[in-house]
Amino acid sequence: MAQVVLRDVVKNYGDIYAVDHVSLTVEDGEFVALVGPSGCGKTTTLNLVAGLIELSDGEIFIGDRQVNDLDPKDRDIAMVFQNYALYPNKTIFKNLAFPLKMRKLPGAEIEKKVRAAAKLLDIEHLLERRPRELSGGQQQRVALGRALVRDPRVFLMDEPLSNLDAKLRTQMRAELKRFHQDLNATVIYVTHDQMEAVTMADKMAVMSGGLLQQYDTPERVFEHPVNTFVASFVGSPAMSLVPGRVVGDGTGAAIEGPDGWTCPLSDANARKAQAATGGEIVLGARHSTIRLHREAAPGTVPGRVYTVEPTGDITYAHVDLGSATVVVSVTPDVKLGLDQPVWLEFDQHKLHLFDGKTGMALADA
Numbered sequence: 001m002a003q004v005v006l007r008d009v010v011k012n013y014g015d016i017y018a019v020d021h022v023s024l025t026v027e028d029g030e031f032v033a034l035v036g037p038s039g040c041g042k043t044t045t046l047n048l049v050a051g052l053i054e055l056s057d058g059e060i061f062i063g064d065r066q067v068n069d070l071d072p073k074d075r076d077i078a079m080v081f082q083n084y085a086l087y088p089n090k091t092i093f094k095n096l097a098f099p100l101k102m103r104k105l106p107g108a109e110i111e112k113k114v115r116a117a118a119k120l121l122d123i124e125h126l127l128e129r130r131p132r133e134l135s136g137g138q139q140q141r142v143a144l145g146r147a148l149v150r151d152p153r154v155f156l157m158d159e160p161l162s163n164l165d166a167k168l169r170t171q172m173r174a175e176l177k178r179f180h181q182d183l184n185a186t187v188i189y190v191t192h193d194q195m196e197a198v199t200m201a202d203k204m205a206v207m208s209g210g211l212l213q214q215y216d217t218p219e220r221v222f223e224h225p226v227n228t229f230v231a232s233f234v235g236s237p238a239m240s241l242v243p244g245r246v247v248g249d250g251t252g253a254a255i256e257g258p259d260g261w262t263c264p265l266s267d268a269n270a271r272k273a274q275a276a277t278g279g280e281i282v283l284g285a286r287h288s289t290i291r292l293h294r295e296a297a298p299g300t301v302p303g304r305v306y307t308v309e310p311t312g313d314i315t316y317a318h319v320d321l322g323s324a325t326v327v328v329s330v331t332p333d334v335k336l337g338l339d340q341p342v343w344l345e346f347d348q349h350k351l352h353l354f355d356g357k358t359g360m361a362l363a364d365a
Contacts, residue, residue, distance in 0.1 A: 001186040002063035002076075002153035003028045004049060009058035011044050018044040020210035021058070026154075026203075031180045031187040033197035036207035036233070042190045043158055045207070049188060050156050051075050062154060078147035080157040084139045086131040086146075092118075093127040096145050103150075117145040120182065137168045144179065157189045161196065173199055194234050198222065206230050228359040231284050231352060237316060240290075240326040242283045243356060246273045255283050259322025261301045266348040272362040273353055280356025287316060287329040289350040293343040300343035305336050319344060 004026040011019040019041045026032045034042035047053045049060055051072040060067050067075050086095050093114060100110045118124045121141045131139055140160060147155055161169045161176075177200045180187055191197055197204040198218040206213045206221060206229075214226045218234075225231035231239040244255040247262065253270035255263045263283065265273055273281055293300055303319040303326065310332060317328045317336055326344060336342070353362045 001028050005061040007059040010056045012056045017210045022212045024205055024215050029184040030202045033189045033201035033204045035191055035194050035197045035204055040207040041210040042207050046156055046158055046190045076153040077156055078150045078152035080143050080147050080160045082159045082162050084143040088131050091128050092142050096149055099150050113149045117148045121145050136164050155185050155187045159191055226361050228354050237287055237327045239284050239286055242324040244281055246276055246279045246281050263301050264299050269351055275362050276355050277357040282354040282356050284352030285346050287327045289347040290328045291345040292328050292330055296343050300345045302343055305340045308336050
């Protein structure tokens with residue numbers, strides 16, 4: 001396997017930048033997920049690494065080789081696509097053997113590699129079938145196997161689970177994670193589903209508008225988002241973001257919402273809030289860090305239940321704070337009615353504060 005390095009990588013079409021000076025390093029054996037909404041540049045970045053589209057500027061290294069001008073076949077990578085791209089008239093064995101035949105490997109070596117890949121992916125019993133006789137999950141394993149037999153330095157995967165149903169997608173997430181761990185493979189994985197990134201990746205690169213917003217472990221991205229975009233994209237449900245203004249200072253500082261409510265701040269959060277540009281601030285909170293009260297209490301913010309979503313082991317209450325809505329999780333035994341008055345208490349130790357003008361996280365002074 002190999003390290004992959006992107007240095008100031010750019011892909012532009014005139015004034016439109018699909019990838020805008022992206023720099024990151026994928027260490028040897030790491031699983032890195034490129035995540036973001038449609039059109040953010042993640043697939044373009046993957047295609048630049050693969051050599052499927054031409055680089056506008058910057059450098060790409062795979063191992064110790066700069067690959068800017070190398071054809072895809074010379075980059076020692078293997079791709080797994082969203083649509084599997086299997087040959088419908090070939091057996092599974094022949095699908096797996098095809099890339100090896102193109103490299104003119106001896107028949108005995110092809111047989112050995114195909115059997116080994118099939119055993120690893122538990123598709124030995126499928127080798128004489130054709131793709132149309134397989135389920136979506138089985139076809140995905142075959143697509144993985146065809147990449148695996150090439151013994152590449154890097155695996156590039158472009159939303160490989162997006163065509164599967166929810167249950168099978170969850171199962172394949174676990175299998176892909178085990179696949180990576182067993183092989184210690186270097187994997188760059190594109191997905192719009194941040195849950196795939198959080199559950200499988202060693203690191204995640206969050207992209208928006210062609211720009212790399214944050215590159216870190218899933219835990220760090222979840223717990224310390226660098227801006228409001230990352231905060232709202234990573235997590236399910238998304239982090240609630242509420243605009244307001246800083247009022248007072250020192251121990252008496254608070255956030256005042258546009259609808260007149262106030263949320264007092266701890267001393268540590270008050271120090272952070274003072275750095276907000278022009279006093280404009282965005283309060284961010286995960287659903288599990290907000291406590292719901294049925295009656296007013298010191299330090300709480302008044303709201304009204306907009307809707308309730310039971311999910312079995314947890315219930316999500318959407319609470320209106322005037323012009324903003326906050327998602328709160330409660331246990332299933334908590335019964336709430338629509339338009340019911342409630343009061344919210346924010347955990348000051350887990351509160352996120354962002355600059356209202358720049359959207360960037362406010363750090364400790």
